[in-house]
Amino acid sequence: MLWHFSMRASRYFMATLKEIPKEAEIISHQLMLRAGMIQQVSSGIYSWLPLGLKVLKKIETIVREEQNAIGALEMLAPTLQPASLWQESGRYEDYGKELLRIWDRHEKELLYGPTAEEVFTDIFRKHIQSYKHLPVCLYNIQWKFRDEIRPRFGVMRGREFLMKDAYSFDLTEEGAHTSYRAMFQAYLRTFRRMGLSVIPVRASTGPIGGTLSHEFQILAKTGESTLYYDGAIDDAQRACLEDYEPFYAMADEQHNAERCPIPQERLVTSRGIEVGHIFYFGTKYSKAMGAHVMTSDGKKIPVEMGSYGIGVSRLVGAMIEAFHDSNGICWPVSVAPFPVAIAALGPSYATEAETYYRSLMEAGLECFLYDLPKSQGSLFAELDLVGIPYQVFFGESWKHTSRVEIKHRSSNERTFLSLEEATSFLTQALTPKNP
Numbered sequence: 001m002l003w004h005f006s007m008r009a010s011r012y013f014m015a016t017l018k019e020i021p022k023e024a025e026i027i028s029h030q031l032m033l034r035a036g037m038i039q040q041v042s043s044g045i046y047s048w049l050p051l052g053l054k055v056l057k058k059i060e061t062i063v064r065e066e067q068n069a070i071g072a073l074e075m076l077a078p079t080l081q082p083a084s085l086w087q088e089s090g091r092y093e094d095y096g097k098e099l100l101r102i103w104d105r106h107e108k109e110l111l112y113g114p115t116a117e118e119v120f121t122d123i124f125r126k127h128i129q130s131y132k133h134l135p136v137c138l139y140n141i142q143w144k145f146r147d148e149i150r151p152r153f154g155v156m157r158g159r160e161f162l163m164k165d166a167y168s169f170d171l172t173e174e175g176a177h178t179s180y181r182a183m184f185q186a187y188l189r190t191f192r193r194m195g196l197s198v199i200p201v202r203a204s205t206g207p208i209g210g211t212l213s214h215e216f217q218i219l220a221k222t223g224e225s226t227l228y229y230d231g232a233i234d235d236a237q238r239a240c241l242e243d244y245e246p247f248y249a250m251a252d253e254q255h256n257a258e259r260c261p262i263p264q265e266r267l268v269t270s271r272g273i274e275v276g277h278i279f280y281f282g283t284k285y286s287k288a289m290g291a292h293v294m295t296s297d298g299k300k301i302p303v304e305m306g307s308y309g310i311g312v313s314r315l316v317g318a319m320i321e322a323f324h325d326s327n328g329i330c331w332p333v334s335v336a337p338f339p340v341a342i343a344a345l346g347p348s349y350a351t352e353a354e355t356y357y358r359s360l361m362e363a364g365l366e367c368f369l370y371d372l373p374k375s376q377g378s379l380f381a382e383l384d385l386v387g388i389p390y391q392v393f394f395g396e397s398w399k400h401t402s403r404v405e406i407k408h409r410s411s412n413e414r415t416f417l418s419l420e421e422a423t424s425f426l427t428q429a430l431t432p433k434n435p
């Protein structure tokens with residue numbers, strides 16, 4: 001896998017900071033800057049440094065695998081779109097100031113896509129005219145731009161951000177609901193592989209339009225949404241949802257205290273971060289843009305559509321909100337920049353640490369050899385800050401008992417093992433569990 005590779009710290013670009021950057025209001029933004037994952041280039045626009053990009057790519061890979069698993073087909077649409085497509089759909093006027101408009105040298109108006117319903121509808125109408133080719137679902141993982149009035153919280157509300165956006169095309173409303181349900185379940189699997197507990201909430205459809213919509217929210221104190229949900233349903237039950245309406249969960253103004261069917265004592269209120277949003281909007285775009293298909297009895301009807309977004313770059317921040325402690329980030333293995341670090345606590349163990357690093361690489365594990373000449377204190381602090389889940393130390397225990405110390409970042413548990421035992425322990429710990 002392309003984004004799984006081992007590295008030694010002395011050859012890497014570690015851009016960690018000691019001080020808490022003043023511009024960062026929330027913990028995930030502070031930790032991303034302190035761990036050297038991102039650097040701001042302009043308001044709401046970031047460079048992804050090597051360590052941050054590695055996490056972003058791993059999250060992207062999980063999203064991609066779960067899209068592919070339900071038969072969605074990956075393609076790539078451009079970031080720039082002609083304004084004319086938006087005039088056709090009728091969204092050009094509605095979208096307002098979040099839309100970044102650009103004129104090229106021929107005075108032709110372009111925009112930096114904030115989403116891509118028009119581009120995908122245009123592809124569809126040019127290539128598919130018959131029910132025989134339905135259903136089809138296309139997606140891409142591409143940068144988007146929204147000129148947010150208040151970019152803040154780092155990559156959580158950026159202006160330029162990475163989104164997975166998928167578009168489903170079906171002959172009938174019933175078919176569109178089947179596509180919606182498949183996507184709903186793919187989202188639950190996606191977030192579960194990241195170790196997140198996510199609450200799907202009924203949502204309003206906003207400027208995208210349509211009749212059925214869910215947001216996927218993760219619980220966090222710094223979330224911008226207020227969630228109201230049935231506390232009697234636990235995470236495990238939510239993760240195995242077959243369908244999308246079995247329990248009560250609403251966000252913001254969608255919740256109505258008088259009409260809420262859940263007894264007051266069961267209703268939980270909390271803050272949430274929206275990491276995904278799915279819509280069924282029927283024929284809104286297909287009618288406006290003439291995306292019609294021939295039915296089996298020869299009628300021409302507008303195709304039924306849905307669109308499905310995941311905030312890939314927002315997830316990096318959202319996951320840190322969910323997984324951190326006072327020392328730094330606690331990545332789950334599935335998205336950690338490096339799942340294992342190896343360090344010699346003193347120059348006399350450097351060769352042994354190096355040899356073990358090589359043997360773990362040979363065993364197919366992705367590891368980080370921390371070979372910088374630093375004090376033990378700053379070595380521990382740096383590995384904890386960037387959030388390496390398993391940290392292997394060659395120190396006193398190695399000297400006296402030929403056992404390395406393995407520290408588990410999030411529980412702070414320590415295990416002392418021979419090298420052979422350590423390799424099988426780590427192999428086990430890094431093997432993805434069936435979600």
Ligand code: ATP
Nearest residue numbers: 155156157158161163274275276277309310311314
């Ligand atoms: P929000 O209410 O947070 O502005 P939205 O409803 O405008 O989100 P959608 O149009 O549904 O967002 O976009 C799909 C996903 O893209 C969202 O669920 C979110 O995860 C992500 N996203 C939207 N806006 C931003 C942004 N400014 N920065 C980072 N990610 C974003």
Ligand code: MG
Nearest residue numbers: 098146148206
């Ligand atoms: Mg928005």
